[in-house]
Amino acid sequence: xxxxxxxxxxxxxxxxxxxxxxAHHAFAAEFDVNKPLTLKGSLIKWEMVNPHSxxxxxxxxxxxxxxxxxIEGGSPNQLIRMGVTKNTVPIGxxxxxxxxxxxxxxxxxxxxxxxxxxxxxxxxxGSAPGGTPAEKK
Amino acid sequence: MxxxxxxxxxxxxxxxxxxxxxxxxxxxxxxxAKPKPAPAAKAPAPTGKPYTPPxxxxxxxxxQGFWTNSTYVPLERPQGVTKEIxxxxxAEAAIKAAADREAEQTEPGTTADVHYDFSxxxxxxxxxxxxxxxRTSLIIDPPDGKMPPVNAQGxxxxxxxxxxxKQAGGQYDSxxxxxxxxxxxxxxxxxxxxxxxxxNANYQIVQSPGYVMILTEMIHDARIIxxxxxxxxxxxxxxxxxxSRGRWEGNTLVVETTNFNGKNAFRGASENLKVTERFTxxxxxxxDYKFTVEDPATWDKAWTAEAPLAKTEGPxxxxxxxxxxxxxxxxxxxxxxxxxxxxxxxxKGSN
Numbered sequence: 001x002x003x004x005x006x007x008x009x010x011x012x013x014x015x016x017x018x019x020x021x022x023a024h025h026a027f028a029a030e031f032d033v034n035k036p037l038t039l040k041g042s043l044i045k046w047e048m049v050n051p052h053s054x055x056x057x058x059x060x061x062x063x064x065x066x067x068x069x070x071i072e073g074g075s076p077n078q079l080i081r082m083g084v085t086k087n088t089v090p091i092g093x094x095x096x097x098x099x100x101x102x103x104x105x106x107x108x109x110x111x112x113x114x115x116x117x118x119x120x121x122x123x124x125x126g127s128a129p130g131g132t133p134a135e136k137k
Numbered sequence: 138m139x140x141x142x143x144x145x146x147x148x149x150x151x152x153x154x155x156x157x158x159x160x161x162x163x164x165x166x167x168x169x170a171k172p173k174p175a176p177a178a179k180a181p182a183p184t185g186k187p188y189t190p191p192x193x194x195x196x197x198x199x200x201q202g203f204w205t206n207s208t209y210v211p212l213e214r215p216q217g218v219t220k221e222i223x224x225x226x227x228a229e230a231a232i233k234a235a236a237d238r239e240a241e242q243t244e245p246g247t248t249a250d251v252h253y254d255f256s257x258x259x260x261x262x263x264x265x266x267x268x269x270x271x272r273t274s275l276i277i278d279p280p281d282g283k284m285p286p287v288n289a290q291g292x293x294x295x296x297x298x299x300x301x302x303k304q305a306g307g308q309y310d311s312x313x314x315x316x317x318x319x320x321x322x323x324x325x326x327x328x329x330x331x332x333x334x335x336x337n338a339n340y341q342i343v344q345s346p347g348y349v350m351i352l353t354e355m356i357h358d359a360r361i362i363x364x365x366x367x368x369x370x371x372x373x374x375x376x377x378x379x380x381s382r383g384r385w386e387g388n389t390l391v392v393e394t395t396n397f398n399g400k401n402a403f404r405g406a407s408e409n410l411k412v413t414e415r416f417t418x419x420x421x422x423x424x425d426y427k428f429t430v431e432d433p434a435t436w437d438k439a440w441t442a443e444a445p446l447a448k449t450e451g452p453x454x455x456x457x458x459x460x461x462x463x464x465x466x467x468x469x470x471x472x473x474x475x476x477x478x479x480x481x482x483x484x485k486g487s488n
Contacts, residue, residue, distance in 0.1 A: 024318060024319060024324075024464070025315075025316070025318075025319035025464045025465070025468065026319070026468065027251045027252045027253075027464075028248045028251045028252075029308075029309060029468045029471060029472070030464050030467045030468045030471055031251050031467075031471075032251075032471070033246065033247070033248055033250070033251050036245065036246065047461050049457050049460050049461040050337075050355070050356070050454075050455070050456040050457060050458055050460075050461070051321070051355075051356070051456070051458050051461070051462060051464075052253075052461060052462070052463075052464065053258070053461075054461050054463065070463070072253065072463070072464070073253045073257075073258060074253045074254075074255065074257070074258025074259075074260050075258065075260065075336065075337060075355075076258075076454075077336075077337045077339075077354065077355075077454045077456070078258065078259035078260055078264065078265055078336060078337065079258060079259050080454055081259070081265065081450070081454070082259050082264070084259075100250075100251045102467055102470075102471060103467075103470070103471025103472075103474055103475060104467065104470035104471045104473070104474040105474060106467075106470070108463075108467060110251060110252065110253055111253055112250060112251075112252070112253065112254060113254055113257070114257060121254070121257055122257055
């Protein structure tokens with residue numbers, strides 16, 4: 001019983017120690033928590049450069065007009081290490097992006113989730129669709 | 138939700154077998170069909186014979202290759218934990234809890250949710266190799282695993298720095314007020330001391346006659362460490378990563394660094410900080426990395442931590458941080474937009 005208690009306390013303490021967000025910059029300063037959005041569009045460019053990926057997505061508005069949005073995602077280094085390349089998510093891939101719009105009101109957002117037409121999320125657990133199987137190293 | 142099965146018990150039991158260093162190499166396998174021993178299998182068998190590192194062509198102990206200091210072990214011992222070393226079961230539970238926490242989804246509509254998903258981008262520590270350890274803290278001295286208290290001089294300096302920041306204005310008033318890491322100048326992984334960067338915590342060590350080079354993946358800093366007996370640079374020469382001088386003590390590379398520029402204060406240290414690092418290869422896939430921090434202007438006592446480097450696979454990928462760091466412009470534009478909105482609201486309120 002006592003041993004269990006020690007583990008529980010230790011876990012709680014470690015949680016506190018590692019629970020902080022790890023980010024290159026303050027996303028909540030860049031994007032507006034009060035402007036959640038869901039965008040549907042096709043990928044026209046992926047800037048796979050550190051510190052953050054930027055996905056350029058063509059979004060069709062209800063009136064038929066197409067606008068280009070820039071969506072911020074994570075560092076590509078680990079993706080590359082897991083076998084993900086630009087070919088993994090080819091240009092033209094249809095994406096649904098759930099995220100938050102930029103505070104300055106521009107056509108920019110953080111991509112909280114990148115969802116494929118079949119409902120799966122991109123890269124989840126390193127299992128990139130269509131890419132080299134992500135070998136677990 | 139992205140919950141995965143976690144580190145194999147076998148690896149941690151093996152860790153107990155090599156408790157001398159209290160360090161193992163591990164990773165958290167994704168959906169775990171069968172527990173497989175982690176790469177810790179390469180750890181030295183407990184034969185009692187000391188490990189003899191390979192040598193470079195010019196006769197140096199060979200530290201070359203790709204390494205990571207990614208770890209779940211916190212710098213300071215967590216509150217409520219009194220022991221120095223976990224049992225394998227406790228360590229497994231601690232890693233599992235921390236990995237679960239990292240993989241948890243945030244609540245929509247909260248500030249924490251305004252971020253890309255770490256798991257989707259492979260940035261959870263559990264998705265790459267990390268140096269697991271049975272230690273409860275990286276700090277090994279003081280024995281309580283905590284940094285010594287900041288002395289009066291250090292507290293005074295901290296207050297002065299805070300006042301200077303306040304005088305400079307808000308954090309998003311100008312580029313210069315923003316954090317150094319956000320500005321792509323330097324991040325914590327470069328050191329010295331080299332601290333776990335959270336993700337992309339990878340290094341490449343290259344040795345040539347008379348020099349050791351340490352390349353840090355995030356954000357692409359190269360430390361060039363001369364091994365001859367040249368004197369330290371003049372006091373006026375100050376750099377972000379300080380100025381390092383190295384030497385071999387047996388199989389241990391000892392690197393002493395001073396001459397920091399004081400703009401990237403490690404844990405509140407002064408520019409007169411001295412960091413002494415010790416690199417000892419203890420297995421083909423492990424470097425024992427210890428560092429001692431001395432700064433009488435901040436702490437009355439020196440303190441020492443052990444943050445092992447586990448072998449990983451290269452290459453180190455380019456970190457062209459400035460190239461797509463649109464975040465800086467977006468944050469500043471966002472702050473101006475908010476100011477404008479507030480001003481308009483205030484104007485309406487006064488009418």
